[in-house]
Amino acid sequence: MWIHLNGDYKTPVYRQIGDTIKHQVAVGELAQGERLPTVRQLAQDLGVDRNTVVRAYRLLDREGVISLQHGRGTFVKTPSQHPHLARHRREHLDLLMGEGIARALSLGYAPDEIRQTFARRLREWQRAREQVRPRGSGVHSKKAHRRAKE
Amino acid sequence: MWIHLNGDYKTPVYRQIGDTIKHQVAVGELAQGERLPTVRQLAQDLGVDRNTVVRAYRLLDREGVISLQHGRGTFVKTPSQHPHLARHRREHLDLLMGEGIARALSLGYAPDEIRQTFARRLREWQRAREQVRPRGSGVHSKKAHRRAKE
Amino acid sequence: MWIHLNGDYKTPVYRQIGDTIKHQVAVGELAQGERLPTVRQLAQDLGVDRNTVVRAYRLLDREGVISLQHGRGTFVKTPSQHPHLARHRREHLDLLMGEGIARALSLGYAPDEIRQTFARRLREWQRAREQVRPRGSGVHSKKAHRRAKE
Amino acid sequence: MWIHLNGDYKTPVYRQIGDTIKHQVAVGELAQGERLPTVRQLAQDLGVDRNTVVRAYRLLDREGVISLQHGRGTFVKTPSQHPHLARHRREHLDLLMGEGIARALSLGYAPDEIRQTFARRLREWQRAREQVRPRGSGVHSKKAHRRAKE
DNA sequence: GTGGTCTAGACCACG
């Protein structure tokens, strides 16, 4: 696993790591249930401190994207493991969408502008997903899934 | 002049000030050539440190949006000279929407689910807004700004 | 400000600090808007590392109880600063309550048992609040509030 | 024997196992004198490390709930000898409910608001449960447990 | 072996 660290920029390293992983999960590059590199491993690969990786992982864990399992490893969450059940799921998405909308409205963007931008961005993300997924390029192979439940 | 400071968010204050001014220039709320409040004045109005306002103004000056004229004051440059502004606005909204989408996708929500929830929430927010201030724009009137903080 | 650290127990220090502060806010011992000790100060008072205090504060920040403000200090959040607006507020509470219920049910507790325990605990908390509040014991005096908006 | 492991939560696995067994003994699901699965067996059933099961059993043995008999097996002690069990259950629920209440109060929600939301959510959850398994208890039947994991 | 916590100490960004 490789993550490009934008050496001189203002975004902190732990966020760059987290954002990249989130992106990879969103796009399907990291399959759900897949095991992430260990903290030590990724720290070594990227040449950063273990604590920095821990911080990135913990952030994602709190956000519900991955699951840090003491003594076992770190895994991409399966939707079913997410904020408990169906009703929870729906409310969570409501909250998530509401946040972005509230923020945009409070910054003075017009509803139509927001709507259009949203639609375009979502299409862009979907396209990104489709380009990654259908290839079955190693990461999502049987092997990757086999480990998932372990 | 009033600028809403998003007290507890991650964007630094000097950026919030700068972004808001850019936005106001972009939409014409601040006319070209118009004089901005003095550093002291704005700092007092917003209850922030003078250094923070200086930092915001200096950034805008460097970006060519305003002109800091030593001993005379601070003035808005001609918007037409700054395609930068419109782009800034658009990119900011792009970023904002992209964040929510990425998060939802990485949490395993389906695109259609996201799309529908978003649409519903936006409608709800619009309705909520209309109930609060059906008196028209309001946002730009001096009165509306006067005690926005409260 | 003093926090008793349960030296030999298994709860990590950063959690003990966070839980205590949460408790004090819940009970009204720390007024909303009130300023918390600086990271350095509290670290020194408790004889722990600055990073440990930062960690405790950040956790509370993420949970929406306090607000870490770069360069300014740390403050107890005012309800109005919480998860945005009224609708947000309601949804957030829904989610909060739902979590506990889901967990208790999944552990096999009967609904009536849950209901009664909840009612009793809430009464206990309310009583704790009343004992702290009406005295106006220094912390919630005018002085404390005056600083809040600063 | 099946124990639901809350894969991504903060409680360590060995405690989840121990708590569940205590709970089952407390409600009579596991009769006194009854033989528990062997360490190997349970470890395999749950897909966890043997050491983890050993740790759970040893804890219960120390607490007097079960009896580890070298070379013979593991047996449930007489519940009546253990007021400890009922208390454990009650305290656990207390803790669980207390957490949500403390959090909500510290976020500024009013007690009545909390009370009402809780009541509504509990009703909703109950209704949701009834729709899922209207076939009676089900929980204790061997069948229900067999593929609970899925 | 895997993640969790903590310290001591450095340097940075913001107000």
Place this chain on the structure above:
DNA sequence: GTGGTCTAGACCACG
């Protein structure tokens, strides 16, 4: 001065 980030290194808890 206040919080934010990062490192190097230690020791612990869990599986």
